[in-house]
Amino acid sequence: MTTESLITKPESAIRVAPSVLVGIGAFAAVGVYVLVGSVELNLWTSLGPGPGLFPFAMGAVLVAMAVLWLVQELRRPSETAEGVDRGLVVAVVLSLTILAALMDLLGFQLSMFLFLMYHLRLRGRRSWVSSLITALAGSVGAFYAFNYGLNVTLPVSAFPLLNMIGL
Amino acid sequence: MDTLNELMGGFAAAMTWQNLLFAFLGCLLGTIIGVLPGIGPVAGVALLIPLTMNLDATGAIIMLCAIFYGTAYGGTITSVLLNTPGEAASAITTIDGYAMTKVGKAGAALTIAAVGSFVGGTIATIGLVAAAKPLGELGLLVGPPEFFALMVVGISLLVALAGKSMVKAVISGALGLLIAMVGIDPVAGAPRFTFGMDRLLDGVSFVAVIVGVFGLSELLSHRKETATPTVHAPNMRALLPTGKEWRRSAPAMARGTGIGFGLGLIPGMTGSVSSLLAYGAEKKFSRHRSQLGKGAIEGVAGPETANNAHANAALIPLFTLGIPASPTIAVLMGAFLQQGLTPGPTLFTEHSEIAWAIIASLFIGNLLLLVLNVPLVGLWTSILRVPSTILTPLILLFMVIGAYTINFSVFDVFVMIGFGLLGLALRHLDIPLAPMVLTLVLGPLMERSLRESLEISQGDFGIFTSRPISAVLIGLGILIVFSPLLKFRKPKALNEDPET
Structure with missing residues (x-):
């Protein structure tokens, strides 16, 4: 693992598995959808936190993690699991x-x-x-x-x- | 002596013939789930929740708890006899257990494992009895901000310990929280993410989600149908270990109990970690460490004892603080909630009889399993001879019935299928499933305590840092999440943990 990461140079970006890219994209999309949806739900009301606050935070976490994961994959692509039957x-x-x-x-x-x-x-x-x-x-x-x-x-x-x- | 009186009352309640029957059935089903390689404890417990919904709360929880620790016993049998662990937690037992089988000592290995499990489980339950009162009283001082902070610590531990990538663990946790948010929001009553479907107003049924993500996706990710292995049940005389084997096992059991009990208390630690570390301890401290790996009884006694001590000790944070320490416990907590019982300090004040009856049943169940396990080895091995072409359809049958009966609606069967596919995708992307289960169950409680706290403070987030207990807990949570940056090494055993 470590030796491989030393050998891999930026051009290894192409080696990111398509299924991983689809996964990252899907999580980012869900995150954005949740962000938009929770703003419509009201983040804050006069009584305090509204029904949208918690989902908003989660949507933000999801988007942030998707970006982080993409960066990690571009640096060092993870090996993908074996295919399914x-x-x-x-x-x-x-x-x-x-x-x-x-x-x-x-x-x-x-x-x-x-x-x-x-x-x-x-x-x-x-x-x-x-x-x-x-x-x-x-x-x-x-x-x-x-x-x-x-x-x-x-x-x-x-x-x-x-x-x-x-x- | 107050505690002892209440425990005696608990025994009286647990000893009714119905509750004994439920404990017995639970032990039986748990062992079967443990023996079957295709279905783990998380999906197993979730699957059987619908079947217990028509029972009274005490009986239902007694049965589900028995299923839970029964799986810890059952997983051993395949590890020893077949070299394939029925549960992740007994994976390490295969090394010495199977080596013992090869030299004709399978019976002794199984007996020692069962006795070790009994010892570990019983001592951990005594710990629960001792901790219940003081921890429960401490727990009553906990307000919404502290409760929220406690859950943050629990989840961050699980995220930090799960799998190889923290990013993926956080994604899993966030997904669980989002799924938990579908439906009517608990404070303002606004429908959220229901896509206009009335069905979703009550939220997504967590049983269907868990059966899909853990059970169905497990079946779907099987690769080639393997040939049915040939297993031979050891005969009765071969079941009895020699005096020397007993003497060698005793210290290993003592170490296993200590390790399992200690780690069981920490949220995020799975039984696998305990059994791996217990094996490591044997390698370091056992007098016969040179024989480990070649069929040493210590290699069976240590991990198996640790595994069960862990399973029972993990109930302590659930009963006293309302924090589930592992995915299986989270599912168990879901069952409590469905029965209208909120685990945590209030359990002992509001439903004291039920709580003590359940605790008493843990002692009974551990004894039942000891009695059941060893003489019935022949029955368990015959289950293993059922070919997978029959077993897989039958497991699917139970999944469909389980999902259907939650609300008596086919909708939940579709939910299960959908989440089965999601689980398959997550497995393929190497995203750990454990954080998702935990947040799925804790999500609603966490959100409620967050919003209650902010209402108390009129929107000021400072409430979490101005109250001493919650400030310490939040600090701990942050420390845990950023521990990789501080270059704290996790023990190697955690990276090899097959459960996460």
Whole structure:
């Protein structure tokens, strides 16, 4: 680390990773947005500090830190973390989003069953039997366990037809 | 003797069959969370908060506390048997613990770890009992300016100690405070940063945020699905350490208790730091230091004892001053607040029975874990044999249920997904997550005390420097933040702290 920092000269500026630049930019943007937003909220009222004061301070901190970080990166670019498994991220985030969107419509049991089947059978390549048992336990089983065991009600389907058969 | 009477009352309340059951369930769940490598204590405790919301306050907090220190026990099991720590705090145990497994002494290592954890946890809890009254009374002298200053110290310690870059730690802390500010402002009642969404008037649910940032992003950042390791549970006879091993462990446990207890009191110190330093202490002071790294029992006893002493000692600042010392404690504090209990000196005056029942349950829980852990090693190892292709979907299932049940709304599931992605981005940028959790929970309290102070002084910031206690605390905070400029070296162990 130290030897590397001695070798790197100003031209290493180009070596700042794009993801780091995007991150710094995003934090600065959020900071500016908060600064503007909190001025509109009133920094000071006749009674003393207003609702905008604290966020204003935080926005300022965020902008200042983003600038400091940029300076640090230009002096000595940090090594970026290893990349992520994009397939995994997309599959999990997308399936979760669809699950959340459908949960009120199809009810917890059916939507969770489909979600679990996707992850167990399609992504996990489990056998049909193992997938079905696990998915049923995680959807129908969890529904009743939470309902009767913990007094926590999970959503039922908005469709009368599905509702009638207990989903 | 007043304290002792109240503690006895606490035991009476904690010994009802319901509360014993909650403590038992909490220990069980905590151990499972500790054993599972994919999910840490922060997300684990947050995930289970919604499940406890329908319970009465005492039972709910007893269960969540048991989950909290149960994870400290559970993390050891994978460290020793698999060479992969279930929790960051038991990472150092892998060195000698796994070396002992390789020579067939896994059982002895696990037993010593459990006994050490029990000793450390129990002594730290006795410390809590002793400190509760005097510190609580001191805490009552604290007004809004002092309270604000105290939180400044806590947060600046965490920021200074977290990770390699203070700039990144401050960004993390500021983000947490900003997220905490979404919703109706606590003093004037103006909606802030709600983007016109009614849903956000009550603020962003901290459970959904924490489950997303800590739990979901952890799952998302997994790289290759690793093959399920083969684990063999040691048999019962092999569980008992020899007399020599007991004798060698005792001094290591004593050192571990001291280190863990001392560091547990300091905000910003995580359990990992305690276990790392305890290992370092063994390397320096143990009579068998030459064997460390090759399967010395001291290398298990010291860190594991320190880890649990730390976990229990960290409850002292929470109970007496209302300051969470670590991310997991911050989540626990969030659970207190959701139950309508404000941790801190007023807890002992306003909800004295609940506070003492919880403290009594800490003793019971530590005993339960000792009894549960060792004989059930077979059960814990069988959990490890569940392949990740089944485990990951099931963890996702619990995250969805946990997020949904906070307000019984899918909105919070979307919040969790969004913060999962944010957490992934922060991990990628090497921004520590710990300061964010702390400020997320403390944010509203901090803002209220700042504004109350300024209202008392009619807008004069001098109130923070004219009152002696707050002046000293603010000075301390500034010193901590600027310590890198003064070239104070942090101990090397802190830079290696995997939790931050």
